[in-house]
Structure formats: structure tokens, C-alpha cells
Amino acid sequence: MTQILSAAPIKKKITKELKSDCKFLKENGIHPYLKVILVGNNPASLVYTASKKKYCERIGAKCDIIALDEQIELIKFLTIIDEINHDNDVHGCIIQLPLPKHLLHLDVGKLVIQEKDVDGFHPENLYSVLSNQNIETHFVSCTPKGIITLLRESQIEIANKRVAIIGRSMIVGKPLACLFTNHNATVTLCHSKTQNIREITKECDIIVSAVGIAHLVDETFISNKKNQVVVDVGMNTNANGELCGDVNFEKIKDLVSAITPVPGGVGPMTIISLAQNLLQASKNRLSL
């Protein structure tokens, strides 16, 4: 029987922990507070930011969505972030991507200070992931962190395993490769220029796809040993307007030992990671 790596039972367990942590922080005078900067009206961004706010409030944290006009002037945009960086009541700040064209030249990972960068995009936070130092107090990017949590909570062994990651983005592929390496896996980072990618994925114990191509990973990527684990980071829309992953779930679900569903797999884990990072940022304040 293929194990379906659903986020639901893990979310239930971690939510309980987060509620308890949040209560403790509030009892100690800290009310965890996230600000989400949203520029424009990208439909997917509206859905994602609303989910983040809802989950923060569910665990007892505060969350405001700062909705900014698509045309916002650069200087005004930077001023708003600067104010948040200096606001002692705010513990975490994220900038929802994508940004409109006139803000794309910004090095977005450096805008929010390291201490409040609960998305884990700041150079200092990525350095922690690369160097495997101070991981406990710094912030690991939410999707990679969520994937590791999902595998560990599902009792999937990581150490000594071979992992193929498809996609080398700074948001998923690269930090995830570092995390798996830190957990003693042997990682092959694949991308659009990789030749014979199926030969690589067939050799690996764990396959992660994070490229944003609907149903890219099908039975031709899978070995015939029925012992592989497949993690699908894709959030694509198919021709019928439906959400679908990078993985052709129906075609491979009986060929592997475990697989994440879309929706209900990596997506919810990303939001859980964000809340964990927010509470960590709040706890860090406590120890000052």
C-alpha cells in the first residue's frame, strides 16, 4: 500500500504545539505578530496571504495583511518596510511574491531584516542553512523546512538516502538541497539543463519536484523497485483551471512507496513552517 503523505495529521499535532507556545509567549508579554506585505491583486497571492493570516490567528498570533496598490512608488514601498523593521511590536514580516515589474530590481531577500525574515530569504538566514549553523534561532525557508518536517513526521528516513531535487530556485531547490545535505542525505540538484534526468531520478530514494510544470514527473521518472518517495512542490493550474502538481499522481501512485498529494501535501506544511518561524522570532525576542 502506498503511503499518502498528507499534511493533515501533522498539522493537527503541530498546531496544538504552536497554540501552546503562543499562549506561553503571551503570558510572558509577547504577542507574536506577523505583517504580510501584499502588492497588487494577484489572485493566487490573495489566496495565499489569506491562508497565512487565518492560520496565524488560529494559533493565537496576530497577523495583518498590508495591501498595497500595484502602482505603489518605490520610495513609499521601502518606507513601509523600514517602519516594520523598526516596529518593536512586530516579530515577523514577509513580502508576498510575485512583486510588480517596477519592484523586481530590488534584492527582495535583503529588505526585511534578518531578525524578522520569517520567510528565510535573507542572506544571513540562507547562510545558516548552507553552513548548518544557528539553524535553531535563524529561519529556514518555509517550503524546504515544511518538506523536511513532513518526511520526518511521516517516519521517512533521510540520512544516508539519495535525493533528486528537480528545480534550482532560491525559494525551494537550493535551500532544500542544503537541508537534505545537512541531514546526511546525498543530493543531486537537477534543473532545466540536466541531461538524462530520468536516469538520475530512477537511482534515488527520494524525488522532489519543484519546477512548476504540470504533471512533469510521470512513470518514466520512477524505478520499478516500488520503494521511492515522491514529494510534489508544484502548484500549477491545468487546462481546466484546476490546481495540479508537478507530479502525475494517478500514474505513479501505485509505483512508489510514498507520495505527497496536491493539494494537502507540501502546501499546508509551508504555512506551518511560517508559523513556526514566527514563534521562533518571538521567542528570540524573549531571550534578549
Added chain:
Amino acid sequence: MTQILSAAPIKKKITKELKSDCKFLKENGIHPYLKVILVGNNPASLVYTASKKKYCERIGAKCDIIALDEQIELIKFLTIIDEINHDNDVHGCIIQLPLPKHLLHLDVGKLVIQEKDVDGFHPENLYSVLSNQNIETHFVSCTPKGIITLLRESQIEIANKRVAIIGRSMIVGKPLACLFTNHNATVTLCHSKTQNIREITKECDIIVSAVGIAHLVDETFISNKKNQVVVDVGMNTNANGELCGDVNFEKIKDLVSAITPVPGGVGPMTIISLAQNLLQASKNRLSL
């Protein structure tokens, strides 16, 4: 015929370029100046720092070795680095490793400011390598940078190739994996916990060993297709006190298409990279 990837002809060519760049900088009022901090009397460190000084002077740059007592007080050590960080006449500073035990708790990559970190160990410089941004003005770690230069100058194709790197250190393995990925290679980062490492190296076009185990890589790591490139980063001492690499050169030299010698391969390339970084740091000052 196996191609021996010797640094000598490349060094000759690049030294000429560096001399010319250095002359240009001096004509524009900037005399490139490196400070090398050396704590204690580690014999290998004495040799390395002397080589670095000699090469800097050969291209026309200034280089001082700041030789400090093995027992130097922490506060004094930090004060010296702080003074160098603030000294406008100094363009680059490196701290020769290893440091004595009482300084090992320091996050050594953060001591020298990014602008003078010509070793490429600062989080901001490593972030550039990871994100493939601002590589031209930031500093890539010297050994990884030297390996890429050696391969490119030797007309070894990198894009679309599969690369196995053995060793996940922050000085070589991890930044080198990022660099190869940035150059469109597909990298598998191997380490002490990797199972069946020979199966991986046999599949790859380029094998880099950077683990510090004398003669680890022998014919059992090599495919029988005679088309692999082997790069040896090892600087080990064998039972007779002689310098030897991670690779058993004699055993595999006829089984591969190209191989670096030890000495005379990666070692000199590391010093060239340091000098390139120093001149880049000096040029960055010019544009201020």
C-alpha cells in the same frame, strides 16, 4: 592521451593579466594591499601564507603577514581585525586557518567585512555564490573559483555535465556545488554518509575530491569509458611525509581523459583566485 590539468600555463597567462590590472590600479591611485593574519606556527600555514605573499608581490600588490602569537588574547585578536576592517589603505584581509583552539568558537567568516573578504567566507559573499547574483563584484571562495577557472581555461565543458563532488565543507564542497550548478552542471554532493559512492562517481563526467584522505579515489571510482575528468583538491601528507592528493594519480591516470596533478594543479589556482579577488576588491574601491 590523458590531459594533465596543470596550473602552470594558466598561471602564466593570468599572472600577465593581473600585473597589467595592478599597474592600471596603481596609476589610478590604488595600490592593492592584502593583509594575511597568521596565528601561531602551523608549518603548513607558514608555507601557504608565504606563497600568498610572494604571489601578491609578483603581480605588484602589497602583502603583509600579521604574525600573531598562538596564545593571543581574544580581545586583542578582534581589535587587530577591526583595525584592518577600518583601514582604508587595505583592500583585502584573510585569516589563515586553522585557528588555535581558544579562537575556534568565533564565526570566522563574519570577522572580515564583506568588502575585504577576499577569501569569500563572509555570509554575503557565500550568498552571492548560492544565489548566482553579483558574482562579478563579490568574492567567490578561492579554491572553488580556481577549480572552475582551471576547467574553463583547459577547455573542459561544464554546462550539461554531471559532477560528483566528494566532501561538503564550507570552504570547498558546498560553494563548489553552487558554482557548478550556476554553470549549468548537475551536481551530486557526496560525503562521509554517502552510500555506494562509487556508483555515483562512475556515472559522472567530472569528479572532484575534497575530503583530505590520501589516495581515497582509485580505479574503483572510475568508469571504464575513459572519458572522465578528475580534480584533486587534497593536500595530504603520506607515511613518508610527502605531499599527496585525495586521488591515486598513478592508478587512474590512464583510465581518465583529464586529471589534475598534486602538486601543481588546484593548489596554485587557489592562490591565483586570491589575487584576482584582491584586485577585484581594489577595483570596487575605484568605482566608489
